[in-house]
Amino acid sequence: MLARLMVVTAVTLAVSCGNDDPGPTIAVGAGDSMESNLLAQIYAGALARTGARTSVAADLGRREDYLAALDAGTVTVVGEHSGELLTFLNAGAQARKPEVTTDVADTSTAARLSVTEELNRSLPQGLAVSDPADGTDMRSRVLLTEAAAIRDNVRSVGALAPRCDAIEAGVAPVPDVLSAPGPVRIAGCDFAGTRPYPDAAALRKALLDGEIQAGILTGPSALVPGATDGLTILTDADYAVRAENVLAVYRTGLLDDRQIKKLNYVAGELTTDELAQMIRKVRDGANAAEVARAWLDTHAL
Structure with a gap:
């Protein structure tokens, strides 16, 4: 009886280990800029901490190139700026502010819609965005x-x-x-x-x-x-220059809830000063993956 129980236990453990499959590799894309590569390393590192296999596809070119790779399914996630992406997708977009205004007297589209809302309306089918990193301000x-x-x-x-x-x-x-x-x-x-x-x-x-x-x-x-x-x-509290917050763009249906939450956690911690400091470190010769890992560790992500 004991021998039979040991065999059953061993089989159960083997099945459990076999089911602990991280699934397909999540490829995070990066364009030619240092910021794009650093964001890719941050997102790849964060997603890896959910148990997923991740990789970084670097040097994909300009915005139209890495977005084409995202659209084609070559990569699953890319880092972006909210306002610049909105302008790229919808040249006639009017929203400027990161949040919807409460001024009921202003009924313009620019007042009624936030940049994130209008961006969501402008995204091609099959793409979605994470929460914007409110602590980042990449505007001119x-x-x-x-x-x-x-x-x-x-x-x-x-x-x-x-x-x-x-x-x-x-x-x-x-x-x-x-x-x-x-x-x-x-x-x-x-x-x-x-x-x-x-x-x-x-x-x-x-x-x-x-x-x-x-x-x-x-x-x-x-x-x-x-x-x-x-x-x-000059200050710009009224967003004469359209809001530019860092966010992740990803293909829908390929990330689970834990992974999407992890991208949102990154957004909740990232700031302009920290991102600038990391870019300067990479500019001075530091390895982008190591800089990203240190930032993730600091913020317990």
Whole structure:
């Protein structure tokens, strides 16, 4: 009898172990930017902690390339910015704010819909998005010299808007982040002209030298330390520049509830400063997977 029980127990254990299959590998896609690869490493690492097998498909190209891979099922998840993805999918989208406004007097689409809501309406069939990372703000920054901000009493983009048609602005890219699908759009602010500059340092010099009267950085200033010294970064509480929060885009039906919750947990912890710090570490030679793993450990994800 004891021998028979031992055989039954052994068979049961074997079946249990055999059923502990993590399933097919979840491929997380990344474009050419450092941020895209880092987000892929974070998502892949987080999903692996649910027991799934994961891999990172890196260097997939530009936004249209990695989204095509997602649409084709080559990858299951990619990292994105909410506003830029909305612009890419729906050029006529009007929503700007991350949350729906409570101003009942404003009945415009921009007021009634959040960026996430309009993005969900614009997604191709078979795709969905995680919660946006509210702690991330990847929007472009509008700059003035400190002297001009004080002289004209301008501290916000809204206060600058009535002056835009008499101002020439410079635009400089912030390196290593997901690229915008087109020129920076600032609601209510149409500059008299714009000039491209190769980097943030050149933009800063042009502002301080008086070549231009305003500047636009296409991402967080934390990624270009020192480039805003002597300058004022205008606030934008009204989202004249459309909200840009990090989120995950994934194919529906391929992730279970635990895995989707894990992506949402990541969104709940990620901040602009932490993401910028991680990108700077990778820029300085750190391994992206190790940087992602350390961040996941720190946040118990």
